Amino acid sequence: MSIHPLPAxxxxxAVIGGGWAGLAAAEALAGQAEVTLFEAGKTLGGRARTVAxxxxxxxxxxxxxxxxxxxxxxxxALLARAGVAEADAFVRLPLTWHMADxxxxxxxxxxxxxxxxxxxxxxxxxxxxxxxxxLRQMRALQQWHRRQQQGxxxxxxxxxxxxxxxxxxxxxxxxxxxxWGSLNTDLGQAxxxxxxxxxxxxxxxxxxxxxxxxxxxxxxxxxxxPVAAWVQKQGVAVHTGTRIGTLRLAGESDQIWVDExxxxxxxxxxxxxxxxxxxxxxxxxxxxxxxxxxxxxxxxTVYLRYPQALPLPHAIIGLANxxxxxxxxxxxxxxxxxxxxxxxxxxxxxxxxxxxEWIARVHQDLLRLYPHLPPPVAGRTxxxxxxxxxxxxxxxxxxxxxxxxxxxxLAGDYIxxxxxxTLEAAVQxxxxxAAALLADWQQRPVAEIKRL
Numbered sequence: 001m002s003i004h005p006l007p008a009x010x011x012x013x014a015v016i017g018g019g020w021a022g023l024a025a026a027e028a029l030a031g032q033a034e035v036t037l038f039e040a041g042k043t044l045g046g047r048a049r050t051v052a053x054x055x056x057x058x059x060x061x062x063x064x065x066x067x068x069x070x071x072x073x074x075x076x077a078l079l080a081r082a083g084v085a086e087a088d089a090f091v092r093l094p095l096t097w098h099m100a101d102x103x104x105x106x107x108x109x110x111x112x113x114x115x116x117x118x119x120x121x122x123x124x125x126x127x128x129x130x131x132x133x134x135l136r137q138m139r140a141l142q143q144w145h146r147r148q149q150q151g152x153x154x155x156x157x158x159x160x161x162x163x164x165x166x167x168x169x170x171x172x173x174x175x176x177x178x179x180w181g182s183l184n185t186d187l188g189q190a191x192x193x194x195x196x197x198x199x200x201x202x203x204x205x206x207x208x209x210x211x212x213x214x215x216x217x218x219x220x221x222x223x224x225x226p227v228a229a230w231v232q233k234q235g236v237a238v239h240t241g242t243r244i245g246t247l248r249l250a251g252e253s254d255q256i257w258v259d260e261x262x263x264x265x266x267x268x269x270x271x272x273x274x275x276x277x278x279x280x281x282x283x284x285x286x287x288x289x290x291x292x293x294x295x296x297x298x299x300x301t302v303y304l305r306y307p308q309a310l311p312l313p314h315a316i317i318g319l320a321n322x323x324x325x326x327x328x329x330x331x332x333x334x335x336x337x338x339x340x341x342x343x344x345x346x347x348x349x350x351x352x353x354x355x356x357e358w359i360a361r362v363h364q365d366l367l368r369l370y371p372h373l374p375p376p377v378a379g380r381t382x383x384x385x386x387x388x389x390x391x392x393x394x395x396x397x398x399x400x401x402x403x404x405x406x407x408x409x410l411a412g413d414y415i416x417x418x419x420x421x422t423l424e425a426a427v428q429x430x431x432x433x434a435a436a437l438l439a440d441w442q443q444r445p446v447a448e449i450k451r452l
Contacts, residue, residue, distance in 0.1 A: 010034055011264040011441045014256075015236075016244050016278060019046020020423055021411040022269035023227050024078060024430030030234030032438055033265075037236055038258070040243040045224035046271075046426070047384060056378055058303055059335045060218035067316070067328075071202035071209035072424040074431060079223060082230035089222040090213040091315060091333050095203065099125070099318040100327075100369050102173040107210055115207040126169075133167070134174060140164055142204060145196035154393035157195060158187040173320045180325055180345040183391040183420040184297050194391045197418045214315060216333045247280045249406055256280075256407055265441065267433050269411040273386060283403065290398045294414065296386035300347035302362045304376040309337035311370060322365040323350070340366070347383060355381045388421035389414045404440065409433040 011033045015026045018039030026037045068075060068090070079089065086092065095107035095116075105123025107115040116138070120131050141160070148154060155163075157179050161171055171187075179190045182198050203210040215222060232238055247266060248257040255262040268278055273296070276288050302324065315332035319325060324342035331337025342362040344350075353361070359379035366373055398415050411433040416425035 013265045014258045014263040015267045015269055017269035018044035020426040021430040023231060024427040025267045025269055025411050025434045026236045027231045028431045028434035030231060030236050035236045037238045038242045038244050039240045042241050044228050056380055058305060058339060061303060061380055066215060068213040069202050070211035075424045075427045078427055082226040084226050091216055093212045093315060095210040095212060096314060098314050099173050099320050102320045112207050134170055137164060137166055141196055145200060148193050154191055154193040156188055156393055157190040157192050160192045177318055177325055184299060184345050184388040185390045189390055189392050191391045191393045194420050214333055247278055249280050265407045265437050267409045267411050269430060272414045287399055295390040297346055297388055297390055298348040298383055298385045299387035300344040300383040302342040302358050303380045304362060305339045305378040307374055307377050310340055319365055323361040324365050391420040409437050
């Protein structure tokens with residue numbers, strides 16, 4: 001690999017990590033800096049990518065079932081700039097809450113807030129008083145959110161639910177699945193503020209923001225490859241299979257050594273549990289302490305294929321009382337109608353299960369819905385043991401001031417100031433890191449970098 005001389009006036013930047021935060025940072029810097037992206041793995045995409053191993057006859061196997069919502073504006077805009085047509089990559093559906101063993105409603109195609117109001121009131125599985133109670137709870141959360149943004153204290157969701165007298169039915173059939181699916185955190189540890197941020201920017205703001213977008217093809221071909229090609233077309237040099245060692249600061253020369261190559265600035269866009277090994281030895285100890293305080297939770301996706309088409313009535317079905325919380329019918333997405341993807345949030349609560357044990361558990365979930373369903377002919381389980389960090393009320397921001405003063409910037413969903421660990425948070429964090437880098441560079445440019 002050769003590192004070319006820096007064009008006058010532009011910083012030479014290394015982006016370490018080729019997940020969605022790194023890709024977003026590289027794309028935001030393209031044309032304003034000379035960017036080199038390093039990825040330790042063979043493929044880009046981070047946690048949102050296709051599994052390269054044998055698909056075992058499935059249409060495709062991603063490393064998790066990813067669902068976007070219309071409020072993921074920066075993520076969707078990045079895909080659009082890369083030439084990904086929404087209609088080719090997704091099925092867009094109105095917000096649908098279909099619990100197979102409970103409450104069912106769908107947002108109306110009306111402006112906010114009528115889309116949600118009429119959707120809930122027209123739903124099934126709940127009495128009129130229960131429906132109005134849920135709407136009052138949402139209204140109360142909106143009011144609480146406004147007060148909290150003006151300086152009020154955050155609380156965990158379980159405490160908020162107790163304070164507002166939320167019934168066990170709505171806790172089990174609405175709030176818990178919502179929190180598990182969006183924050184991947186137990187109710188007793190989940191940040192009410194971050195949950196409200198998600199709802200405020202999505203469900204409550206505009207009807208289209210609450211829409212669900214479900215991928216119809218493998219993430220590598222439909223998402224990752226187009227974005228990777230796009231950033232390279234913008235002049236970003238991409239190097240996969242390149243593991244970077246500890247960064248070295250060059251003191252007064254204002255350079256940062258990335259292995260044997262000097263750069264003016266570096267964006268570290270790797271998972272938080274890999275960050276510590278990259279940072280220079282001079283990094284203050286409180287930074288590593290903040291990283292060590294993060295708690296991780298797992299997500300498991302179980303893919304099953306049956307000898308017959310599955311009769312699931314909707315593209316996405318919820319289970320209030322199952323091992324899996326959500327079932328995605330691939331037939332409804334234009335794929336193989338014999339396949340289903342099951343999502344298990346907080347899957348570490350079940351301990352370490354074998355592939356066969358996961359398959360058996362999810363098959364039992366389906367048997368509760370369809371007692372005469374034959375056994376699956378194939379199954380594959382993919383578990384991300386540290387899929388997300390817990391979104392807790394007591395989370396403190398990762399201290400970045402010293403790193404920024406040294407020309408090192410962090411990107412990743414774990415540092416987003418408002419959102420839980422989501423794809424949109426990752427993309428926004430990469431863009432924010434790029435914006436901070438360019439702002440600092442314009443205020444304090446360093447001399448052109450040369451090989452020493």
